[in-house]
Amino acid sequence: MCKDIADYFYPISILDKQQIYEKCYEIGIDGITSIATDMAVPTICFVAERLNLVSNSSISALNTTNKAAMREVLSVSNQNCPKFIEVDKFDKFLFVEFTFPLIIKPVDRSGSRGVFKIDNLSGLEKAIELAIEESFVKKCIVEEFIEGIEVSVESISWKGKHFILAITDKVTTGAPRFVELAHHQPSLLDYPLINDLKNITSNALDALEINYGASHSEFKITEKGEIFIIEIGARMGGDFIGSQLVNLSTGYGFLEGVLKIALNQFEIPVLNNIGFAGVYFLSKETEFLLPYFLKANKFDVEKEILNKELKYIASSNDRSGYLIYNSDKKVDLY
Missing domain, CATH: 3.40.50.20 (Rossmann fold)
Structure with a gap:
């Protein structure tokens, strides 16, 4: 403790x-x-x-920390976000001009709590009720669903200057909850997309006035290469992204960097791109990974089974274990 x-x-x-x-x-x-x-x-x-x-x-x-306020700021500054609306109750007339499917999220929660994908109007009222129930302020956002791959950008900022540390490729459960099942660094995206992501991230951080410390920016990229901002947090990415993966893939001590900024002792990050790193999460959906948890692997950094009874996951709290790897290439266990 x-x-x-x-x-x-x-x-x-x-x-x-x-x-x-x-x-x-x-x-x-x-x-x-x-x-x-x-x-x-x-x-x-x-x-x-x-x-x-x-x-x-x-x-x-x-x-x-409020998804509706975040969307408003990003939209006003002409950042590319999904069409959205903030609600505190269901009213079908609010969604006349929306195109299904829709994503419903509490405005102030994380870890996929209260997140639902809805394909038609009949399921929308119940999803809004459940999302509002999860919210501290009893509000949620409803936004148009963006089909595409998911990535995040890990950054650190000092006096408004942003340093991109890593881009993380993600694997999720998909609809309806989109709980993350794995993360991999560095991203295998093409360079033009990576360069676009870096520029969009810096502009979004400026708009949100994230001038100091860590940030974790989540994006969807469509088949046509269009990039949508999904969410940005003024903190390190969870799921071991900030605490371990950045360090393993770049050699940069992200945690130390965040602490030094808080202490007014900033040092420019030095990135060495020393390898690939990632994390796999154990659940009923990923039961096929269990053999890798039960034997020694040459790519193992740290792993633990937290619950022997695997279950299907509705949020990140439901995951039953994790395996962190480090290698000279991406470890693809799927």
Whole structure:
């Protein structure tokens, strides 16, 4: 448990901005950051602004933790996003001009919680109800579904300058929940697409005023090569992307870089492109991977079976294990 090694531990909700600020002021902290959770971002910016520490603004925190606010900002700045609407209840007349299929998401959750793909109007009301139920503020967004491959861009920023560290290819369960089953770095996309992704990411980070620290930007790319922004977080990617894969594929200590920015000790990232790295997640959908979990493989970095009873996954919390690899080529177990 982290509390056993921390110098200070307080059982306070990360949403309790004022109480956390008071404890940080009392201790006299040197920096504050989040590694891979969106929920902590508003609190971090709240505390940092009051203690004159390095962070993004509270406005930026709102725009990167609320999907509707994020869509509004990106749309106003002419970034390519799916057509969307924010709702707090079902009203069929709101969707007259939308083209099915649609994706429904709580405005303020992650890990695929409350995410549904709906192919027609008959299933929309129930999906909206379930998504709103998952939301802290009881709202969701409904947006047109973009068919295509999924990738993410891992970045770190300092004083508004953005450094692209890696692009991650993704494998998901597909409809209706799109829970991620595997991640691979570096991306095998063609160079023109990679270059476009880098430029779009930098422009989107500018629009959202992500000037400091890590960011994790998710995209869909259609068969025609059109790139749509799906979501951007002002933190490292979860699923071991930020904590391990970037380091394994580039040699850059992403976690150390994030901590140094919080401490006002930024150093320009040095990337060595030393190999391929990835993670596979174990579930009922990926039961065929079980033999790789039960034997030693030359590409193993770390692996663990968390639950012997495999189940179909509705969110990332349902996954039953993980296998992190590192190799001189992509390890394709499918």
